[in-house]
Amino acid sequence: MAELAVLYDRIRPDEKMLFEALDALGTPYDKVYVPHLKLTFDDAGAAAVPWRVAIERCVSQTRGHAVTRALEGFGVQVINPGHVIELCGDKLATNARLHAAGLPTPRTGVSFDGDAALEQIESLGYPLVLKPTVGSWGRMVSRLNDRDAAEAVIEHKEVLGGPQHGVFYVQELVNKPGRDIRAFVIGGECIGAIYRTSEHWITNTARGATASNCEVTPELADLAVRSAAAVDGRIVAIDLVEDPQRRGGWGGLLVIEINHTMEFKNSVSTTGVDIPRRMGEYAIGLLEKAPAGQAV
Structure with missing residues (x-):
């Protein structure tokens, strides 16, 4: 062996x-x-x-x-490692670690009761995205455009029950340019990145988004590497969005989540980087x- x-x-x-x-x-x-x-x-x-x-x-x-x-x-x-899976496999844990590291994310809130969730959603303002803290491929992600949508989704979660539906994790819906970015970090180096473009507001290749090469700028590389380090990730993919309304040290880039078992089949030919070899x-x-x- x-x-x-x-x-x-x-x-x-x-x-x-x-x-x-x-x-x-x-x-x-x-x-x-x-x-x-x-x-x-x-x-x-x-x-x-x-x-x-x-x-x-x-x-x-x-x-x-x-x-x-x-x-x-x-x-x-x-x-x-196991502790990286625990962090990256939970969007709330990931966001908390990114916040502690001083890295930019969309405005995010968490609450633990339907009434408290509605109050927080109203306070944050619409539109928002409500996500399960554990999940992938854009499943069970809901866009909340107004109070009616928020009340409906909260009611559904309360009726479904279960511990996972007792956590209400919401983020602002960033006015991104019809795409997001996935950056690949291996051993503390950002080796490549792709744009994922879609007419749908969920820009995930599992949901039909198309991949194209994204130039790894110094700002993107720095934020991707810092994000990987924040969760101690060895081989990870960092999902980011561009917010044209924000300015700062990373040019308006915001980190959405970090993937500990990253998919790359659509990215090798797109980036020209042999990701599995790396x-x-x-x-x-x-x-x-x-x-x-x-x-x-």
């Missing part, structure tokens, strides 16, 4: 591209299908874990976080930092 592993629960185009990049790099690695993985916390279980570095690529955030935390118990350095090189570099047989 190899000292490098790729952890996955579904093989998407992104994982195929990563496998091809690692094959080309020539470093042995194991493809670990996480649903079939069994780990036991004893000496025999430790002996059955040969990896020193692993790249976590699970589609299921819950599964990816669980296997990461388990392997960290055996001294495996997982990219990204991911593989970073992981192999971690292996080379420690002698064989020792945890990184």
